Amino acid sequence: MSVEIPAGAMRFNSDSQKLEYWNGSAWFQIHTATPNLATAGDPTPGPRGVFMGGQNEPSPNAVYDVIEYVNISSTGNAVDFGNLAATEQEGASLGGHIRGYYFGGDPADNEIETMVFASTGNATDYGDLAANSKGGSGTGNRTRGIAFLGNGGNEINYFALESTGSGVDFGDATTNATSLTAACGSPTRAIVGGGSPASNVMGFVTISTLGNTQDFGDLMDQRGGLMAASNPVRGLFAGGFAPSDGTNLIDYVTIATTGNAADFGDLTRRNHYAGSSSSSTRMVVGGGDDHPSGGNYSNVIDYVQIMSTGDAVDFGDLIQGRRHVKGASNANGGL
Numbered sequence: 001m002s003v004e005i006p007a008g009a010m011r012f013n014s015d016s017q018k019l020e021y022w023n024g025s026a027w028f029q030i031h032t033a034t035p036n037l038a039t040a041g042d043p044t045p046g047p048r049g050v051f052m053g054g055q056n057e058p059s060p061n062a063v064y065d066v067i068e069y070v071n072i073s074s075t076g077n078a079v080d081f082g083n084l085a086a087t088e089q090e091g092a093s094l095g096g097h098i099r100g101y102y103f104g105g106d107p108a109d110n111e112i113e114t115m116v117f118a119s120t121g122n123a124t125d126y127g128d129l130a131a132n133s134k135g136g137s138g139t140g141n142r143t144r145g146i147a148f149l150g151n152g153g154n155e156i157n158y159f160a161l162e163s164t165g166s167g168v169d170f171g172d173a174t175t176n177a178t179s180l181t182a183a184c185g186s187p188t189r190a191i192v193g194g195g196s197p198a199s200n201v202m203g204f205v206t207i208s209t210l211g212n213t214q215d216f217g218d219l220m221d222q223r224g225g226l227m228a229a230s231n232p233v234r235g236l237f238a239g240g241f242a243p244s245d246g247t248n249l250i251d252y253v254t255i256a257t258t259g260n261a262a263d264f265g266d267l268t269r270r271n272h273y274a275g276s277s278s279s280s281t282r283m284v285v286g287g288g289d290d291h292p293s294g295g296n297y298s299n300v301i302d303y304v305q306i307m308s309t310g311d312a313v314d315f316g317d318l319i320q321g322r323r324h325v326k327g328a329s330n331a332n333g334g335l
Contacts, residue, residue: 047072047331048117049277050081050095051286051318052102053088054325056297063087064322067115067123070286070301070315072279072329077316078286078301082122085113094138094145094183095277095328096161101126101145102326103167104133108151112159112167117330129157129167135179137228139190141207146170146190150179156205156213171212175201182228182276184235186255191216191235193261196224198243202253202261217260220251227271227285229278229327230255231306236264236283238312239271246270246290250304250312265311268302275327281306284315289323297321 049072056064065087068078090106095117102123103112110132113123129147136150140161147157147167154174157167175181177195184191185207192213193202200222203213219237226240238250248270251261267285274288286301299321302312318325 047279047329049279049284049286049327049329050100050115050117051078051275051277052093052100052123052326052328053084053091053105054273054275054287054322055089056320056322063089064320064325066319068319069120070284072277072282072284072303072331075303075315078318080319081120082115084123085111085125089324090135091326092133092136092138092147092150093275093326093328094140094147095330096140096145097142097330098162100328100330101138101161102328103129103138103147104136104149104151106134106324108132108134110167126164127159127166129159130169131155131157131167135181135196137181137183137192139183139185139230141185141187144207146183146185146205146207148173148181148183148192150181150195152178154178158207158210170210171205173203173213174215175199175203175213177201177224180224180226182226182237182240184228184230184237184255184278186230186232189255191228191253191255193219193228193237194223194226194240198222198224204258216258217253219261220263221247221249223247223249223272225272227274227276227288227327229276229283229285229306229329231278231280231331234306236304236306237261238276238283238285239267239274239288241272246272252309264309265304267312268300268314269298271298273323273325274298275325277327277329278306279329279331284327285312286315286318286327287322287325297323
């Protein structure tokens, strides 16, 4: 009797000594840290960024469950990927080597959903956090995801990546913000910064251990609802709403070295509540709200070259304008 293999299943091939995944019709090898998407049936090889959930227009209270994706190494409009298990906003996200993860939401919940980057399709249940999350942020490396839960508190969870499981207490964030933070990281460090109440404080943890955040330094301005992404060397924080107005500011840090953030450049517009993802060379920011008092939901996607400095340029458009959208990629953990 034949057994149906679910799309996204993985196996180790003892003959080729390679990890393989099932795309629904055939097994494909995973050669490097970034799956070869051309091999998987995508015409453009390279890292993928996904954008998940959010509030969409024209109705400000309509909540979105759609997942879209872009190929980060090129430019162009986003393409439909699938759907989250439920309509979601104000959740958080992170990316691993093979899968993307979405957790929490509004109203606050503890659910973790996952999707396989190299395929397309709907997200599926992964497990549960140890506590509810709303307005949080996340990052990770190949093996562990770090979830800053928000929800008016300071709890941090971690969960193992690439195998189903639930969140476990990691420690506490000692920054003064309790929601709407942004996180990015390297294979060894996770950095969380900004947030609400309006904050410019950054903290960091060592991903492989447990414990509370330690002081990293300060962002250039106090702001919440900002976006973050990184490669293994440099972390970028972009946009957000300052106490009196929205901002297009991008600042950056060197992840291995504590200290204050430095000016990088500007987004193409003031923006907050957008989604972000990255490769080893680019940060991509999509969607958000580009009006200082809210209500102007954007479909614009910007990008910058992470290891240079300068202003963002146009990448393309999301399928629909939305804010409280979250992003993740298979090239670097974090959003």
